[in-house]
Structures are given as structure tokens and as C-alpha cells.
Amino acid sequence: MEAKEAVAKTCVKSRIINQSAITYDVFVMVVAAPEIAAIARPGQFVHIRLTDALEPLLRRPFSIADCDSSEGTLTLIYRVVGRGTALMSGLKSGHTLDCMGPLGNGFTLSGQRPLLVGGGMGLAPLLMLAKTFCSCSSTLLMGGRNAQELFWPNIYRDVCNNIYITSDDGSLGHRGFTVDLLPGLLQEKKFDVVYACGPHVMLKSVAEVAQKYHIPCQVSLEEYMACGVGACLSCTCAGTSGKRNKVCTDGPVFWTEEVVW
């Protein structure tokens, strides 16, 4: 009873080590959170309290995009969409945030030849996943609205050997959606698992195609969250078991079979 195990989830005062803008509204933030970095797995997230003030009141969830356990740091990649992220983007190095984590169940690292499929900010959690798979050269299929939004190839350049790109307007890579290229990829290559993160519609179609080709597929879902620990039931969604799934603790990563689409 004396030697206490590392507590699974914790809240830590986390100094911002670095923050930089990738585009006018997408930022990369590195924070020091050794307790979380020590045990975080790809697909997990942190729930961040931005201020001690009462407004904005609630924490904000962000995927762990990268994690350096030796340095004790976490990397978050986020887009400014509202009040909290706007506030966050204005914070300078040295400022302290309250990070709660690591939360949720990450990806199951079962495959040998994974295909990662990411759309928009869904590419954030896939980064840590891709790094985990690095040795076995994972393949990434990424999609975005236009070339301007697809700064991701730079980020993934040294992480994934094979990158396929689609954009809605054709300004970068294939014109269309990720799911357009998916059947071709699943047919040709011998992928044994698909990991996907992105907008709900994209996940749905990725799940359909993967199912059609009988390739196991995990998706990372997003929901509005209050507690982040399974207590408030804000984030639940219909599950195939008949029970509702809690995105924050049963997920955010689910096997596609668990999800009612």
C-alpha cells in the first residue's frame, strides 16, 4: 500500500513551453506535463482549464498530438473556433494551464500494416499514432478543404512514408474526399487495420468502406464534453450494444462496429 502506483488520471499545472501559429487560426502548443506524458497513449486527450476566472467556465478537450515522455511534454495542435481557443492562442510561453489527463481510451495498436485516415483537425491525434507506428512505415490518407488548410503534409513528412492527399477543391492532391481514394488503397495494399479521425460524415463513410473490405477500423469521435471522465453523460452516443457509449471514457476511439452511425 505504500508504494503508490502512478495515478491514471490527474490534473497538473502545465507551463506552456512553446506556442506557434501554423496558419492564421491553427496553433501548435507544447506544454510541460510530465505526469501525463509518462503514460499517455495515442488517441487519448487532455481536458484543459484555461483560466481561473469563471468565464469561460468549462474545460476544453484536445487530443494529444504528440508526447515526449523523456522531456515530459505534450504537443497539442488546435484550431481557433470560439472563445476558449481564442483565449488559448493568446497565451505566451511561461503561462500556466491546468491539464487534466490522460483521458479516454486510445487506439488499439493491434495492426501491423495500418492505414491512417484523417480529415481536418482529426489529423492531430493521428500524429502521435503515426509516430508510434513509425518503424513499420504507416500510410496516411489525409483530406482537407483546400491547400491552405493542408499544412499537415509538412508536419507528417518525417513520420509517414506514404502520404495520400485529397482536397475538396483540388488545390492540393486529389480533388475530392478521402473516401474516394479509400477503396483503391484498401484493395491494392495489404492494410490490416484502419484508424480514422475527422468529421463525422467522413468517419461514417470510411467505416462503410472498411467494413466492405473486411478490414478492422477504429474511429475517434468528438462530442461536447463537460466532465471528461464519464460522470456527466454529456458526451454519450448510441452504441450497437444497446447501451450508450461515453465518448470521453469508452472512447473517444471506438471500433466502427460499436458505433450506431
Add this chain to the structure above:
Amino acid sequence: MEAKEAVAKTCVKSRIINQSAITYDVFVMVVAAPEIAAIARPGQFVHIRLTDALEPLLRRPFSIADCDSSEGTLTLIYRVVGRGTALMSGLKSGHTLDCMGPLGNGFTLSGQRPLLVGGGMGLAPLLMLAKTFCSCSSTLLMGGRNAQELFWPNIYRDVCNNIYITSDDGSLGHRGFTVDLLPGLLQEKKFDVVYACGPHVMLKSVAEVAQKYHIPCQVSLEEYMACGVGACLSCTCAGTSGKRNKVCTDGPVFWTEEVVW
């Protein structure tokens, strides 16, 4: 109609030029607010919005302790007592506040040989008043709880020729209250007006003594304020005219005869 007069009251985005701590909880802040500095008179105040966030929601009133119309700056001297002043004390030079002012009616500069009586933070507005009177060597009677709180002599050293000091515990100057020395001063010296600012009980006794010696006396009152411009009636107090006085616009400075004590 074309050449518009300087608007009396305005809200200006004011950069903090400098902020420093005098004691662990008293701060001096200099802000750039040329429009206000150009017309501010001793006894007036500014109403400050500290943040764009919704909490703390309301503005905070602070006396103009000094004003440099050529530099376009205002000096505020304030004590940290709650959430707003705590937030304020943490702001760095370069940060921008929203200053509304100049608000209220200042002191009537009618006297030739004024006696200024200040207690605690009530010494802040008297500073600008004393500077205005500088040429005619004003006299200041100041009181505070103890020597630690009486950093004011340093501030006033070059502004007032004659400074009398009292402290509740006798750790600086006369042991007791300002009002103890008042009869002596009013008897001996030929003061023709008394200006007082400080805790309500002090003002009340100063008013009594001044009245006894038939010396006109103005006091600067403090009240909880929402609007600062006479619209909300948060700050009114009973007046001898039968009507209520608005501390924010009829005051904060009143002739003692106007006040129901």
C-alpha cells in the same frame, strides 16, 4: 455646429505605461489616456473595465491621483481588496485597459489656504489636489493604521510643505486619529477651506470639527457604483436638500452641508 467641443466624458483604450508596487498590496499605475488627462480636475475619477471577459463584469472606479496633460497620462494609486484589483495588479506595462472618464465633480478650488485631510486610500485623490495648490503651499493632515500603511509621506514629500501625520498605533507621527489634531490646526492656522477624503467615520468627524470652526469643508465620498454616470442610482445617498445625491455625478465631492451624516 462643426467645430465640436471636447466631449466631457469618454471611454478610451488606455495602455498601461507603468505599474509598480508601493507595498505588498498598494500599487501605482500610470496609464495613457490623453483625452481624459486633458480635462481631468482634482477629485474626479475614472471607471475602468479591466477585461473583455464577462467576469469580473463591471467597471471599477478609481480616483485620478495625478494627471499629466502634456504627457497625456493618468496616475492611479490603489489597494488590492478583491477580484478586480487583484487582476489589475497583475497587469503589465503595455496591456490595455478601458478607461471611462473623467467622471464626477471634483473639488471646488475656492480656498487660498487649504487644509487637506486624508485617511488611508483617501490620500489618492488629494494628491492631485495638493499638486494643484502647490504654489500656495498646502497643508496635509494624514492618517493611517500604522507606519507600514503610511508610505504616503514619501509620495507627498515634494508636494506639500506641511505634513502632519497620525497613526492608530502611534508607529508613525501622533498616536490617534487625524481628527485629534484637527481642532488645533484649525484654531492656530488660518485655513479657509478643508478638503477631506477617507473612511466615512473620519469624514464625518472632520465635517463636525470644520463646521464647529466655521470653515467650509468638502468631502469626497465613496459608494458602490455600476454606471458611474448617474443612470443606475446604485450610488445615491441621502442629501440635506431632501433629494438623494448621486455620488458619481453630484459628487464624489460634496460640501459637508449637502451630506446627511
Add this chain to the structure above:
Amino acid sequence: MVSHADDMLAVTIAGIKMKTPVMTASGTFGFGLEYSDFVDLNKVGAIVVKGTTLAPKVGNSGRRMAETPAGMLNSIGLENPGVEELISKTLPLLAQYQVPVIVNISGNTVEEYGELAARLDKTGAQGLEVNISCPNVKQGGIAFGTCPDSAAQVVREVKNMTKLPVIVKLSPNVTDVVLMAKAVESAGADAISLINTLLGMAIDIKSWKPVLGNIVGGFSGPAVKPVAVRMVWQVAKAVKVPVIGMGGIMTANDAVEFMLAGASAVAVGTANFVNPYVSVEIAEGIKDYLAEHGLKQVRELVGKVNCS
């Protein structure tokens, strides 16, 4: 000169023509004149003046305001110079502006409401807002505001005594605001405004005393917005007369939210204290919103929330 862009914002509520749908809420904008250094009063939709009673009132004693998380409490207690001074001094001053002036009235009895209405009938006031919901006075406020029958009685009496448009201001401190709304509509209200303040309290943990001299007070500001939006939505669905929405409006986005919920016009209250320019800035912000959404008239927003 009225430009096209201004036309976008024009609304008529119970016959009162306003250049913008953004009014100022009673008690938060004085008699308008107090804010004239900041706001061109001609650009305000309408000025609703401080709650007015027959005789002058000194209001409550002790501390009258306290800040709360994203809100405030007030216990002014209807301090006002009385209707005669309003008529003889203030309304003439306001007459120099091209802005509708609406007088918010409060009585202790049904008859007092009627008397106030009668006296204000031909005075330059362009409408009455009947305050049956002030939480800060013992009588004449909350009692009428929580009982549909008494409320209806007040409204009938006021309607009898004046030809002015009559807006009835509802209290949020009720179980069923729709019941109240229907009662005052049936009694002849030309428009309904809501919400007045919620009843709140704060205690000083140093002195163990209530923070406010009057113990309880009216709670307003952004904190109350979810309650206000809900009630405006409920009432607007249930009545045919126009609804004026208020409660926590700080920005043009908030105003749009109230209009989507069913408000034909809005009023800003507490926000004036935070930003004295807010009533005009919100009107401009609504104009921008309309332009961005390809809308020609602000009334295209009214009640358009899609709950299907």
C-alpha cells in the same frame, strides 16, 4: 436622412416606430440624458426611462448593488423623482431628440397604475411599459407580476386610462410565464417585454450580513441570458402581440439570439454599465449580421429559430 441600411433595422412595436430594434432597458439608462456624452440618443431604438411612480421615491437604503459571476444584483427600490417632475422637466428635455421615449410605470395599487397612465397620456411619451415585476419593492411590484388575474386587472385599468401603446413587462420569477403573458395579452397589452430581474441574494461571509441593504435584489446581466432566451421563446410562441426581449444582452450576437427566439425588439440593460456605447454598437452589429446573411430586414429574424 434615413439611409437604406438604416431601413434594414427599422421596426414598429405596438405602433411605436423605432430606427433600430435596440432599446435601453428601464433603470439602466437613466433618462437617456445621462448617457448623451457617449451615445447619440437619436441612434437608439427607444429609451425606456427609469421606473416612475406617482410620488417621488427615495428607494432602498444601504448598499444597492453587488457584482455576481457574470451578473449583478441591484436593490435600487424604484428611486425616482415622481411622475410630475418627469412630465414637467425630463420629457421636455428628451423632446429635442428624435427617439421614442417609453415610460416605465410602477404603482402600489391598480388605481395608481391607472392614474400614472392618465397623467402620461399627452406628455410626449410615446408608450408606457407597465412594470408589474419589480422585485425591489414590497407592494406594487412582484404581487401583480406573479398573479395572472391581478396583472390583467392592472393592464385593463391602464388601457382604459390612456391611448398610448401599452407594453407589459413580465417577471421571470414565476412558474409559468406563458400563463402571465396570455393573461396580459387578453387584458389588452399591445406588447410584452421580458425579462425583468430574477430575485437573487448574496451574503458577505466576513460580516455575516446580506450584501444588499434590502437583503434581496434584482439579478441581471449575462448570467441570466439562458433563462431570458427560454422565456422569450416560450412567450413569443404563445402570444400574438410583439415581444421585446431582454436579459443579459451584451453583443449583437446576443440580440440576434433573442430575435430568433421571437423578440421583435430587444433591450439592453446591465451592458450599458460595462460599455456605454453598447446600444448603438449592437444595432450596428445586427446590421452587419443581416448583411452577412443576405437578409434585408431585421424582422426576417424574428421567431425564426428552427426547433424541428
Add this chain to the structure above:
Amino acid sequence: MVSHADDMLAVTIAGIKMKTPVMTASGTFGFGLEYSDFVDLNKVGAIVVKGTTLAPKVGNSGRRMAETPAGMLNSIGLENPGVEELISKTLPLLAQYQVPVIVNISGNTVEEYGELAARLDKTGAQGLEVNISCPNVKQGGIAFGTCPDSAAQVVREVKNMTKLPVIVKLSPNVTDVVLMAKAVESAGADAISLINTLLGMAIDIKSWKPVLGNIVGGFSGPAVKPVAVRMVWQVAKAVKVPVIGMGGIMTANDAVEFMLAGASAVAVGTANFVNPYVSVEIAEGIKDYLAEHGLKQVRELVGKVNCS
């Protein structure tokens, strides 16, 4: 070992002995276990578990939470696994902790409340909190919470069916909360808790749709504190049974404010989401407050607000 300092905080509410007066509010702390990584559950005054119904419930569809200024809206709609799973799975797990577990129950009919009470009688639960105030379900919630007679009926039925202490949780969405409190007290309530959530709404001005799938939702968090303090004060003055105060408590100072207003214990809700350690931190903060003020027992605070 119970130290002297802990004794300071001990309270007994309706026979339920608690080590601290800081409980967790139903629906905001799951079944306690969800927070056990952060909080030593043995240090919590009492755990009030998620609202429980006879049959399992999936709750409302669509988005279920939204942030508001200093508050939040939720429209969970009483999602819960049903009373049988609670009894067979969850209560046994909670039995390993030395903390009173109170089950919050919700029924569609008077009989359902009775049935729930009967089933929970000998299950390890140390008390029932009768939720007659959930704004998020059509039946079984607000209807009982706004009508004194129905509320009394529910309470009598529950009391008949169980020997457990019965806490009745009141809705703030009423004209006269004291009337409700007296009704449930007369019907046998052993304690009264308040406030449940206010009814609120938010509209998305981009999509013109309600933000919540269920259109309206329960409004909680620091924003609502002034209403909650007022109601706790009103009710505590009017009844003899102990009152459990909640609504916007974030800090020990807030808890002290509720106790001065008349609460014998408090519950923290929304604050858990912001700071998972909050229930224990508040208890420690109260202890510090007592020490600073030379008080020996937390109950020396209860109802001590001086309104003279």
C-alpha cells in the same frame, strides 16, 4: 482515525452522518467511482448518485451540453442504467468506501416513485433524494416540482415505502419556493435540497437552431448562485427540516455563504467538471474558515446571516 479537525466538519442530515458538509450533486459526479482517480471518496460528505429511474433510460438525443456566461446548460434527460443495475452492480462497488451514498430517484408517476423507494430500501443506500424537479424530462419531473399537492403526494408515497431518510429536491422554476418546501415538509420530507437547475435555452445564431438537441435544458453553475442563495435563505427560514444548499458553489467561500443562508450541508455540481478535486478542497477551505473565525463546529454557521 477521525481527528479533531475533522470533527469540526461533521454534520448529520436527516440521520445521515457525514464527515463533511460537502456532498456531490446528483448528475455531476456520476456514481462517484468516475472521480475516484482524483478524489478520495472517503473524504466526501456524501455521494448523491445520478438520477435513477425504474427502467434504464437513454436520455435525450442531440447535443446535451452548452456553456453559458459563468454557467452551463445540460439536457441529459436522466440517462441511467435503471434501478436494478444500480442495486446489483454499483451500490456494491460503492460499499467499499466509507461514504454515505444517496440515491436520487425520478419517476413518471407517484407509484413509480414509491416503487423506486421500496426497491432501494435495503441496498446499502443511506438515503433517497427525491427529484421532483428535473427540467429535462417531459413527465415525472417538473410537473411534480411545481405543484405543491402533487409534490406532497410523491413524498407521502415514498415515505410509506421506505425507512430511508428522504430528501426532497426542489425546483427553482417556481413562483413560490417556500410553498413547495412547506408542502413537502408537511408530507414528511426529512430534509430539503435545492436548487435543481433553472430552465434555460440557447440558440445557435449560425444554424438558427437551438444549441441543445432537447431545445431547453437545465442551467447550472456559478451564474445561478444568487438565485440559489436567495431560495435557500427563504426556505431555511420557513421549514424546520435541514436544508441542503446547492447552485453554483465553486469555492469554500461559496459554501460558507450557503450555510450562513441556512443550509446545513451543501452540494457541489458543475464545479466538479471544472475542478475534479473541488469537493474535498471545499471541505478543507471551510475548515480553514472556521479556524480563522474561531469557530469549533461547522454547524455554528448554519442560518447565521444577520438580516436585522
